[in-house]
Every structure is written in C-alpha cells, then in structure tokens.
Amino acid sequence: MLTREVAAGDIIFREGEPAELAYLIEAGAVDIVHDLGGTAKRVARLGPGEVFGEMGIIDGGARSAAAIAALDSRLVVVRAEKIQQAIARADPFFAELMRKLVGRLRQTQSAEPGDAMIAPLSSEFGPGYTEILRERDIAEGIIRGEIEPFLQPIIHMESGAIRGYETLARWRSPAFGLMTPFDFLPLARRTGLIRRIDLTMADRALNICAGLGKAADAPFVAINVSAWHLRDRTLVDSLKRMLDQHQLPPSRICVEITETMLLDDTSEATQLLSELRRCGIRIALDDFGTGFSPLSFLYQLPIDILKIDGSMIEGIERSPRQRGVLRGLLDLCGRLGIETIAEGIESVEAARILTELGFTLGQGTCFAAPESAEKTLESRGGIP
Numbered sequence: 001m002l003t004r005e006v007a008a009g010d011i012i013f014r015e016g017e018p019a020e021l022a023y024l025i026e027a028g029a030v031d032i033v034h035d036l037g038g039t040a041k042r043v044a045r046l047g048p049g050e051v052f053g054e055m056g057i058i059d060g061g062a063r064s065a066a067a068i069a070a071l072d073s074r075l076v077v078v079r080a081e082k083i084q085q086a087i088a089r090a091d092p093f094f095a096e097l098m099r100k101l102v103g104r105l106r107q108t109q110s111a112e113p114g115d116a117m118i119a120p121l122s123s124e125f126g127p128g129y130t131e132i133l134r135e136r137d138i139a140e141g142i143i144r145g146e147i148e149p150f151l152q153p154i155i156h157m158e159s160g161a162i163r164g165y166e167t168l169a170r171w172r173s174p175a176f177g178l179m180t181p182f183d184f185l186p187l188a189r190r191t192g193l194i195r196r197i198d199l200t201m202a203d204r205a206l207n208i209c210a211g212l213g214k215a216a217d218a219p220f221v222a223i224n225v226s227a228w229h230l231r232d233r234t235l236v237d238s239l240k241r242m243l244d245q246h247q248l249p250p251s252r253i254c255v256e257i258t259e260t261m262l263l264d265d266t267s268e269a270t271q272l273l274s275e276l277r278r279c280g281i282r283i284a285l286d287d288f289g290t291g292f293s294p295l296s297f298l299y300q301l302p303i304d305i306l307k308i309d310g311s312m313i314e315g316i317e318r319s320p321r322q323r324g325v326l327r328g329l330l331d332l333c334g335r336l337g338i339e340t341i342a343e344g345i346e347s348v349e350a351a352r353i354l355t356e357l358g359f360t361l362g363q364g365t366c367f368a369a370p371e372s373a374e375k376t377l378e379s380r381g382g383i384p
Contacts (some may be wrong), residue, residue, distance in 0.1 A: 004075045012053075012067040012075070019056020019063055025049065034065040045070055045222025057083045059102045063102055091129050098286055135191050137173070142196050148172045149204050150370040154222070154341055157355045157362045164220040164254065165212075166363065167205040168370050169197055194226045199238055206246040206253065208373050212380065214247075222254040222284060227261040230268045236275045248281030258286050262297065273302045284341070288312075294365065298336055306333050310344015310364065317349050327357050 004023070006012060012023065015035055025048050032044040032052060043065060046052055054334070056063055057080045087095045151165040171179040184354055187193040205221040212219050229235040243250055255276055262269045262285075273283050284305035285297065289312040296312075308329065316322050326342075333340050342354050347362030354362060 002077050004077055006073050006075060006290075008069050008071050010069045012069060013063055013241060015063050015066045017063045019053060019061070019304075020080055022051055022053035022057055022080070024051050024076040024078055026074045026076050028075075029070040030073060030075075031068045031070045032065050033068055037121070040066075042072055051078065054078075054083060055102050055105065058087065059099050059106075061106065064106050087360060110268070122234045130185060134184070134187060135193065137175070138171070138188055138193055139196075141171055142193065142200060146173055147197055147200060149201050149208065149373050151208070151221075151373055151376045152363060152370040153219075153368050153376075154361055154363045155367045156360060157351055158360065160181075162219050163361060164222060164369075165208075165376065166222045166256070167201055167208075167224070169224075170370075170372075189226055189228070192228055195228045198223070198225050198229065202239060202253075203242050204373070206242050206248060208377065209248055209252050210246045211377050216251075218252070220252050220254055220282075222256050224256045224258075224286070225261075225266060227269075230261070230272060235272065236279060237278070238283060240279060251282065254282045254284050256284045256286040256307070259288070259290070259297070263303065266300075270301060276303050277304075287343075295332075298332065298338060303338060305339045305341060307343050307363075310346075313342055313344050313350060313354070313364075314346075316353055317347070323353065326359075330358050356366040 003026075006028075012030065015033075021167050025046055027048055030050075030052060031042050032046065032048045033040050034043050035041075035240070052067055053063070055061070064369060087098065088288075090098075100253070138147075147169055148171075149167045150170045152168060153162045154164040154166060155161070156163050169181055169185065171184050174177055176183075185194065185197070190199055202223045202225075205223050209219075211219045212221075225235060239253065239255075243253065255273075257269065277283060282304040283302060284307050285303045286307045287305050289308045289309045297303075306329075308326070312322070312326065316326070330340055339361070341361045341363055342359050343363050345351050345354065345362045345366045347366055351362055
C-alpha cells in the first residue's frame with residue numbers, strides 16, 4: 001500500500017525501531033518526538049510537503065525519534081530502496097555530505113539541554129570525501145608536472161616505419177606510483193581538470209614532436225581532447241600558440257576525439273573540428289566501434305583519420321564475418337578519403353591479416369607498448 005491513513009494520536013513509528021520506510025505528508029500534521037532522559041520532547045511539527053523517517057535509511061541507524069500524528073493525516077509511503085537508489089546515483093560527494101549531516105543531526109538530538117559540543121567531530125573518509133582529496137592530488141600533480149606523456153607508436157605495418165605517436169597521459173605520483181589513465185582521468189573529466197591535463201599533454205607532446213625532427217616526413221603526435229573544450233572554445237587558439245612556440249607546422253599534430261564527445265553535442269563538435277582543420281590540424285575519430293557511432297559520422301564530420309578500436313580487431317583470426325566487416329569499413333573510408341588506423345593489435349597473426357585486408361597503419365602491443373617520452377626519444381637518438 002502506497003498511502004497510509006493515520007488518526008490524530010496514532011504512533012507512526014517509535015524511537016529505536018529499525019528504519020524501513022520514510023513518509024511524505026500529503027495532508028495533516030506529524031509531531032517528531034525525542035526522548036531526552038525519560039522526558040518526551042517535541043522537536044518538530046511537520047506538515048504537507050515534508051518527509052520524515054529518512055535518517056535511518058540514509059545512514060543505516062535506528063529511528064532517532066518517534067513520529068506521532070498530530071492531526072488526522074494522509075501519508076505517502078517512501079520505500080527504503082527508492083532513497084537508497086537515489087543516493088547511489090548521486091554525486092559521491094553529495095551522498096557523503098548527506099550521510100555526514102545526518103550523523104551530525106543525530107549527535108545534536110542526543111545531546112542534553114545546555115550541553116556544549118566542544119569535542120572535535122571526526123569520522124572516516126567515505127567515497128565522496130576521498131574523491132575530494134584525490135581531486136586535490138590531481139590538481140597539485142598537474143602543477144608539479146607529475147602527469148606526463150607516454151608514447152605508443154603508430155606503425156606502417158608493411159615497412160615497420162613509425163608514422164606517428166599517440167600521446168597517453170600517465171600520473172607519476174610520489175604517493176601512489178605510476179598510474180594509468182583509468183586511475184585518474186574519469187575523475188578529471190567529472191571535475192573539469194581534464195582541460196588542464198589536455199593542454200599540458202598537448203604542450204609536452206609538441207615539445208617531444210620537435211625533438212623527433214623538423215623534416216616533413218618526421219613522425220606526428222596525436223593528442224586526446226575531451227568534450228570540456230566544446231564549452232570554453234579556447235582549444236584552437238591554444239594549439240596555434242603552442243605550434244608557433246615549438247616552430248612546428250600544423251600537420252605534425254593530430255587531435256583525437258571520441259564518439260562520446262560527438263554524441264553529447266554534434267553541432268558544437270563539428271564547429272570546433274572545422275576550425276582545427278582550417279588551421280591545418282588533422283582530426284582522428286578514436287575508439288570507433290566501441291559504442292553507437294553512426295556511419296553518418298564518417299561523411300558528416302570533418303575527420304581525416306578513423307581509428308578502429310581493438311574490440312573490432314580482437315578475434316579477427318577466427319572470424320570471417322569480422323574480417324568482412326573490417327574490409328567493408330576500409331573500403332568505405334577509402335571512398336571518403338579517410339585514412340584508417342587499426343588499434344589494439346596484439347598478435348603478429350592479427351597484423352598479418354589486417355595487412356592482407358589492406359590496412360597500412362596499426363597500433364598495439366604487438367609493435368610496442370606505451371613508454372615514457374624519455375625512452376622514446378633515447379631510442380631515436382636524442383632528447384630535446
């Protein structure tokens with residue numbers, strides 16, 4: 001039953017009982033009564049539009065007070081699962097803040113009249129507060145230069161020549177060690193710190209690119225950018241300034257975007273990509289095949305390179321249909337003038353099959369794992 005009718009004076013629940021339900025007052029009034037040293041004290045009278053009984057559901061504790069109908073009332077039952085699911089979907093910080101506020105309210109309710117709460121309140125850091133600490137650590141890590149580019153080569157599979165490098169962020173934290181993107185980039189995206197990381201990686205990548213040589217056929221570098229750059233619209237000017245600073249032509253940089261960035265706001269993304277291409281910067285659509293990228297992206301968007309995700313490459317040795325899809329995709333890109341790069345190549349056999357299908361460029365651990373910029377430049381004979 002979703003509605004509960006109670007008469008004036010009815011006890012809705014008692015102090016100390018387990019919290020299984022909360023209630024929304026649709027009509028009437030409810031008194032919240034707390035036992036202070038054997039004396040019942042009304043701490044609140046609630047009317048229509050108020051919710052009560054939620055505290056124990058939020059923090060898992062028992063009822064901190066009794067609820068008694070002050071008038072004939074009609075209550076809407078709110079099940080614990082609804083509140084718990086809402087908290088689970090909430091931002092971790094706000095969910096943690098809510099639990100802390102409930103705990104603080106419980107302490108206030110249990111204090112004797114006239115008691116001063118002079119002892120410092122402290123508790124364990126929950127997920128929400130821990131996230132704030134990690135956000136602080138990432139921001140300080142950016143300032144200290146701890147987030148650095150690792151490079152993975154993009155290989156011409158027939159000749160073995162290196163055509164370019166993808167720049168991948170790693171966090172070399174004194175406290176946590178070397179961290180992969182999965183360890184810190186999701187939080188950076190949620191908080192907006194990803195913009196600073198993107199621009200830091202771009203600047204360092206172009207510095208590395210300058211160290212790879214000034215010749216027209218020297219390797220390019222690919223950098224990843226997030227959807228946050230659609231909002232501040234400073235990416236184009238920032239990249240042009242960096243290219244001038246490092247004395248590099250725009251053709252030496254490739255900006256990689258993901259389908260998620262495009263699905264969020266295709267028109268804004270198209271405008272940004274067009275501005276980049278007018279500057280001579282190439283555009284790559286990354287991780288193609290991992291989600292719901294429509295084929296219309298290939299002719300609607302101003303992209304130069306399609307990077308086919310490793311999930312479409314994995315198992316190619318055993319699947320004729322998979323090879324057929326890849327062959328068709330390669331033919332379509334050829335007709336549209338879009339270059340292709342096969343990502344996530346982990347075996348020599350997969351590389352051989354892709355070459356037979358007509359792919360020329362590949363990337364994956366079969367050729368080389370991502371490594372620090374220092375090691376990459378040392379292997380090529382110089383550090384800028």
